[in-house]
Amino acid sequence: MIELYEFELSGNCHKVRLLLSLLGLPYTSHLLKGAEREQKSAAYLAINPFGLVPVLKDGEVVIRDSQAILVYLARAYGNQSLFPDSPAQAAEVVAWLSTAANEVARGPNDLRLHYKFGRKIDLEVATSVTENLLRILNARLAHHEWLATTDMTIADIAVYPYIALANEGKVDLEPFNHIENWLKRIEALPGFVAMPGILLKNTQF
Template identity: 60%
Template sequence: MIELFEFALSGNCYKVKLLLSFLNLKYESRIVNLLEKEHKTSSFLAMNPFGQIPVLKDKGILLRDSQGILVYLAQTYGGTNWFPTEPLHTAEVIAWLSTAANEVSRGPATLRAHYLLGRPINLEEAKSVTENLLSILENRLSNQNWLVTDSITIADLAIYPYIALCHQGKVDLSDYGNIRKWMLQIENMPGYITMPGLAE
């Protein structure tokens, strides 16, 4: 049985849960209490020395990092649709995974952490990164439905959560029609699940 060590408010955990649901994979949820620093205990650090969630356990292996977990699940259980093998498409998916770990993390995810959890940040930098990212996404989706191929891939799932949670970082998506259409496509897919904050 797959085990997912997670926290309900984490967009990075949510993207993994979303793929698990789309792939119709059963798993056991292991809630990690971040408020009590459970992710910094010796038992958790033995699974992920970086002390971060999510962590996935499957078939005796442990995987850290949401982007890496998406790749593993897609390649192990999803065929070539979720992680295409054509070299250009593979490279483009990896580039978007890097964007999720970089610009998405430094932009909308950081703004959300500031306004939702009170985390001190460089507010102007986070706003600037977010505005640039949204502009790039809006342009990318102006003539295609998905970020890489003509169907959804893990690139879309890697980017989606913190864009969908933008309102919690006081970012208005009203002027980004292509992004909102893209989000709606994901939300209308069979197997879609939500997370705290998305229903607001």
């Protein structure tokens, strides 16, 4: 049985839950108590010495980091379209995974941490990163249905949560119609699951 160690309100954890649901994979969720810093407990540090979520256990396999977990699940349980074998397409997917771990994290994620959870950040930097990211995403999606290839891949799943949660960081997506249409496409996928804070763009969901 797959086990997922997570926070309910983490977008990084949500992307793993989303892929598990899209793949129809049953799993056991272990919700950690962030307020009690359970992720820094000795028991959890034995699983992930970095003290971060999510962590996925699949039998003897233990994977930390949300992007790495997406790669593992796509390879172990998905079809080739989720993470293609083609070197060029695989590189494009990995580039967007890097974007999720960098620009998305330093932009809309940081703004959400600031406005929703009170974390101190460099507001000017986070706002600038977010504005640039949204321009790039919108331009990309003006001519592509999906971020990396002609099919939905783990690149889309990796970037989705913190863009969908942008409202919690006081970011208005209305000017970015191509991003909003992309969010609708993801939310229309069979097996899609939301999380608290996401304002669904697909009103038929």
